[in-house]
Amino acid sequence: xxxxxxxxxxxxxxxxTARVPGADPAxxxxxxxxxxxxxxxxxxxxxxxVGGPAGRRxxxxxxxxxxxxxxxxxxxxxxxxxxxxxxxxxxxxxxHLARQPHTTSFPSxxxxxxxxxxxxxxxxxxxxxxxxxxxxxxxxxxxxxVGVHYPGDVLAGMAIGAGAAALTCRWWxxxxxxxERERPAAxxxxxxxxxxxxxxxxxxxxxxxxxxQPMYARRLxxxxxxxxxxxxxxxxxxxxxxxxxxxxxxxxxGALGVCGGGAGxxxxxxxxxxxxxxxxxxxxxxxxxxxxxxxxPDFESASVAVARGEAVSVDIGVARSGAGEDTWFLxxxxxxxxxxxxxxxxxxxxxxxxxxxxxxxLLRVLGTARPVELNVNGRPRRLWLFLAGNGHYVPEGIAxxxxxxxxxxxxxxxxxxxxxxxxRTRAVAAAALxxxxxxxxxxxxxxxxxxxxxxxxxxxxxxxxxxxxxxAGLRLEKEYRALVVYRPVTGDG
Numbered sequence: 001x002x003x004x005x006x007x008x009x010x011x012x013x014x015x016x017t018a019r020v021p022g023a024d025p026a027x028x029x030x031x032x033x034x035x036x037x038x039x040x041x042x043x044x045x046x047x048x049x050v051g052g053p054a055g056r057r058x059x060x061x062x063x064x065x066x067x068x069x070x071x072x073x074x075x076x077x078x079x080x081x082x083x084x085x086x087x088x089x090x091x092x093x094x095x096h097l098a099r100q101p102h103t104t105s106f107p108s109x110x111x112x113x114x115x116x117x118x119x120x121x122x123x124x125x126x127x128x129x130x131x132x133x134x135x136x137x138x139x140x141x142x143x144x145x146v147g148v149h150y151p152g153d154v155l156a157g158m159a160i161g162a163g164a165a166a167l168t169c170r171w172w173x174x175x176x177x178x179x180e181r182e183r184p185a186a187x188x189x190x191x192x193x194x195x196x197x198x199x200x201x202x203x204x205x206x207x208x209x210x211x212x213q214p215m216y217a218r219r220l221x222x223x224x225x226x227x228x229x230x231x232x233x234x235x236x237x238x239x240x241x242x243x244x245x246x247x248x249x250x251x252x253x254g255a256l257g258v259c260g261g262g263a264g265x266x267x268x269x270x271x272x273x274x275x276x277x278x279x280x281x282x283x284x285x286x287x288x289x290x291x292x293x294x295x296x297p298d299f300e301s302a303s304v305a306v307a308r309g310e311a312v313s314v315d316i317g318v319a320r321s322g323a324g325e326d327t328w329f330l331x332x333x334x335x336x337x338x339x340x341x342x343x344x345x346x347x348x349x350x351x352x353x354x355x356x357x358x359x360x361x362l363l364r365v366l367g368t369a370r371p372v373e374l375n376v377n378g379r380p381r382r383l384w385l386f387l388a389g390n391g392h393y394v395p396e397g398i399a400x401x402x403x404x405x406x407x408x409x410x411x412x413x414x415x416x417x418x419x420x421x422x423x424r425t426r427a428v429a430a431a432a433l434x435x436x437x438x439x440x441x442x443x444x445x446x447x448x449x450x451x452x453x454x455x456x457x458x459x460x461x462x463x464x465x466x467x468x469x470x471x472a473g474l475r476l477e478k479e480y481r482a483l484v485v486y487r488p489v490t491g492d493g
Contacts, residue, residue, distance in 0.1 A: 190309025194224025196254025
């Protein structure tokens, strides 16, 4: 320990006595700007304003990590360590610290805050992390350069800050930029320039959108000029358009494409799987969860995969009624106000991150919802919400965000029990704290199938957020790797 302290002191002396021309004013201003986290609050505001959804998530994770790191350093560690500030003759330390020689040096709170914010931002966005990291490193270095912290104080603070940012992933896992690349590749025809691809375009505002659909069609024709692009008109039946497009694609030995929201993608998936066609998904800007989870966040990614013939196989969820009718779902099946929960959460995420947005949405929907009674695998239940996801969603909770993979052959069943005392209040409180998975009113299980019978209190059921007429009984199960979807397998392109 003595050798480490001696090294710490010698390194401090070398750095704090070095006077780099032009560096003194800049480093002192930077160190001062980081007081009380002002620098990072400003950076978070900038990310929130101009960074889009990823910037807002990065800003919120950064501020949460900063708060956790500051609490750990200032409330717990400084009072136990009590290492005095360095006092070195000839070092022009910051004035207010020079007047307070009794203040504690270990660990460096500025360094902890800087590392916490930079690490958290990088967890959400590598691009923004690259921008923030040099500033955080400069803040940490400035604390030694201006003579108020030993290098050991700074290193310890940075470790604490990075740990605080990593700890936030326990309650709020960051969404991967690209889903798992290790999934086995599937066979799909390579269609250079889109030859043999038939794409049906249905804009996010509905059939025949006069502004959005032509823009999407132009983008598709620019990226894949030999593809056949069909725009849905105001009087067109979308299902009939998809069926005709799938027939032409099958005759040409090509593939089916769709540009639209979740319901449109699910309908296209049904047509493609029935004919053994690969499906190309072109997200319409509505951040469709299936497209994001597969790994095609934009038109360019899907176009690259189509041209190369790169694809993966994914599972399809199926709800089978007693009358022999099958209804497919790519994302989730739900009973209760789950579609409204998703809609409210998406709106709240414009200002908040996933976890707080989910808590706000859950509070609003449970305030007006009524319990649903049914038998789950023969057991009578009274529930506020029932959800069966096509694949394992993360994070845990009743409003999950994404799936790391789509071929696990399991349903992710989650529910909120209405039979317990103060179930609604307990569910909302646990969701706000990010601990819903530990609450007794919440249950989660990954199963290959589930039987639902005697459903009362719910006039409609929801498949991928789309309401459908209710049914007396359903069996939910999976079609393992029943659909081939284009997705870039390599990271370039």
